Amino acid sequence: xxxxxxxxxxxxxxxxxxxxxFVLSFAATSLKPLQDANVKLEKMQNxxxxxxxVVSREExxxxxxxxxxxxxxxxxxGKVIEEAKGVDIEGGLAFKGDVKHAVSKKQYPIFIAxxxxxxxxxxxxxxxxxxxxxxxNVALESDxxxxxxxxxxxxxETAGLGxxxxxxxxxxxxxxxxxxxxxxxxxxxxxxxxxSAVKGGADASNTHGVDAISxxxxxxxxxxxxxxxxxxxxxxxxxxxx
Amino acid sequence: MxxxxxxxxxxxxxxxxxxxxxLDSDNPITVQVLGICSALAIxxxxxxxxxxxxxxxxxxxxxxxxxxxxxxxxxxxxxIIVQLVVVAALVxxxxxxxxxxxxxxxxxxxxxxGLIITNCIVMGRFEAFALGNTPWKSFLDGVGNxxxxxxxxxxxxxxxxxxxxxxxxxxxxxxESFYEAGYVNNGMMLLPPMAxxxxxxxxxxxxxxxTSLVEAN
Numbered sequence: 517x518x519x520x521x522x523x524x525x526x527x528x529x530x531x532x533x534x535x536x537x538f539v540l541s542f543a544a545t546s547l548k549p550l551q552d553a554n555v556k557l558e559k560m561q562n563x564x565x566x567x568x569x570v571v572s573r574e575e576x577x578x579x580x581x582x583x584x585x586x587x588x589x590x591x592x593x594g595k596v597i598e599e600a601k602g603v604d605i606e607g608g609l610a611f612k613g614d615v616k617h618a619v620s621k622k623q624y625p626i627f628i629a630x631x632x633x634x635x636x637x638x639x640x641x642x643x644x645x646x647x648x649x650x651x652x653n654v655a656l657e658s659d660x661x662x663x664x665x666x667x668x669x670x671x672x673e674t675a676g677l678g679x680x681x682x683x684x685x686x687x688x689x690x691x692x693x694x695x696x697x698x699x700x701x702x703x704x705x706x707x708x709x710x711x712s713a714v715k716g717g718a719d720a721s722n723t724h725g726v727d728a729i730s731x732x733x734x735x736x737x738x739x740x741x742x743x744x745x746x747x748x749x750x751x752x753x754x755x756x757x758x
Numbered sequence: 759m760x761x762x763x764x765x766x767x768x769x770x771x772x773x774x775x776x777x778x779x780x781l782d783s784d785n786p787i788t789v790q791v792l793g794i795c796s797a798l799a800i801x802x803x804x805x806x807x808x809x810x811x812x813x814x815x816x817x818x819x820x821x822x823x824x825x826x827x828x829x830x831x832x833x834x835x836x837x838i839i840v841q842l843v844v845v846a847a848l849v850x851x852x853x854x855x856x857x858x859x860x861x862x863x864x865x866x867x868x869x870x871x872g873l874i875i876t877n878c879i880v881m882g883r884f885e886a887f888a889l890g891n892t893p894w895k896s897f898l899d900g901v902g903n904x905x906x907x908x909x910x911x912x913x914x915x916x917x918x919x920x921x922x923x924x925x926x927x928x929x930x931x932x933x934e935s936f937y938e939a940g941y942v943n944n945g946m947m948l949l950p951p952m953a954x955x956x957x958x959x960x961x962x963x964x965x966x967x968x969t970s971l972v973e974a975n
Contacts, residue, residue: 525833532840536847543854550858558861573861675802676922676948731945 559611566655566665567629567636580605584629584638587611592622594752615642615651624749629655636664639750643742646734648672650681654690654747660754661699663711666690668739678735689726695747697724703754710747712740768894776898780906783968786879787910788961793879797911798953800870804927807915809863810870811908813856815901817848817874818883822900824848825888832889841884842875849874879907914956922947 518524560576569583581602587610589598600608610625618624618640627638635658642651648671655664668681680686693711701707709724713736718725728736767773786792800810821844825832832840853871856864864871874880883903888896919925921944924932932941946952965971 519831519833520835525836528831528833529836529839532843536843540847540850543851547854547858551854551861554857554861675800675806731948 556606562653562667562669563627563629563638563640565667566638566653567631568665569631583631584627586628588626588628589613589623590626590750590753591624592749592752594750594754594756596753597623615640616649618642619745619749624753626750626753634658637750637754639747641742641746643738643745645670645673645681645738646678647674650735650738650742652739652742654743656695659699660703660757661694661696663690663693663695670735673735674732676731677729678732680729680732681735681739686726686729692723693726694723703751705748705751708748708751710740710744712744713737773895773898776895777902777905780899780902781909782906782964783971785906785910785964786882786903787907787957788964789971790879790882792882793877793907794954794957796870796873796877797907797914797957798950799873800867801911801915801918801953801956802922802948803919804912804915806867806870807911808908809867810874811904811911813852813867813871814874814877814880814907815904816852817845818880818900818904819897820900821845821848821880822883822888822896823893825884826891826893826896829889829891837889838881838885841881845880845884846875879903910957910960913960914953917956918947918953922952 519528554573557573557576560580561571561573564571564576564580564583567583569579571579584605586599586601587605587608588596588600589609591597598609600610605611605627609623610627613623613625614621615625625640627640629636629638637656637658637660639654639656640651641654642649644650650668650670650673652666652668654666656662657664666687668687670679670682673679673681690711695708695710696703697707697709711724711726713728714722714725715728715733715736717727780786783789787794787797796810800806821841824844825841828840849871852874853864856867856871883900887899891899916926919927920931924930924937924943932943944952
């Protein structure tokens, strides 16, 4: 067989590409349910973590509806578009919807959880880090002002620097911080202070600041602006609740 | 060589050399100076370095065998493209399997799995070895080279994590009392330039030990 003939080269290339395409699409479609399940469980695990319920990924699905009571989608005026309760949360728009494009679609998801008789509001957030996307969840206490817990994750921040946003050390600092300037005031943009990561370290008395990551300033700033941009969207909703 | 091939034992002296040479005198990173890019990127911590080494081991071992099996039917004019398709397909497979069964590990490695495709060692071994040797020899060569690669990765990440974060496998190693006495982690260790310097030191130590590697000039 003359492997240098043009026709042979063409046929070889075509056969090879078809075979490879078949193998890869078979692998991708057959593994997709497992991969989606992992992503879903992780989302549940992360939401639970922000309200202080630490479970393994496998357990997350079982206990999710014990704590998370409803998944709500609100519009920019704070009006509730959809509310899914109990077992319906998983199929609801709040859980299934794409957090990344929530802003352009004007559909803001929020979860209402109850742990030990206390109500929590969990806001999924999404933004851009230094290299790639970053995201997370912010849980607010029933006053909708004090942070009960946060979690952040990232796609490709620098390991050891920006990637530290996904560690407990960074996330536990956010607990107890307040998003409003006047905790008794109304939920207006003027009264909204947000919480940001402060380069060089935040003062302990600073209720709106946490220590930024040394060497990870760009990622820290990205987390701050993601937090501000996304949490701000829910102020009308909080006002309506009040 | 080819006449004795049939009688050659699976682990004959020559075959053993294929496995052991890349660990020292023919190491892909310190001697051939290939795969430096990924050696800088993923050696900040030990755990991803080990998973990366295992992924490369699979891709290079399997890829070498596949290329070697096809070596007589690959049209030489498009052989580089064929090699690229094989390595890319294997890497995507690894990535998909990790996402389905080892979700946490796949999150840790994130983009680096994809970077195996661009690892010069993989293409280098396909081109230099698998195209001209039997599948078994190619398999040994692939395993040997990825072990040599992984060894350097693990050595470098050991020092980078120890001095950069004071930890190993994420566990704090350097005691708190050291920090109280004024010891600080070396932030430079977390950045790529220090990886180059550590690799340089490894090369230096290796050449002191193995003087046959020192070029006379």
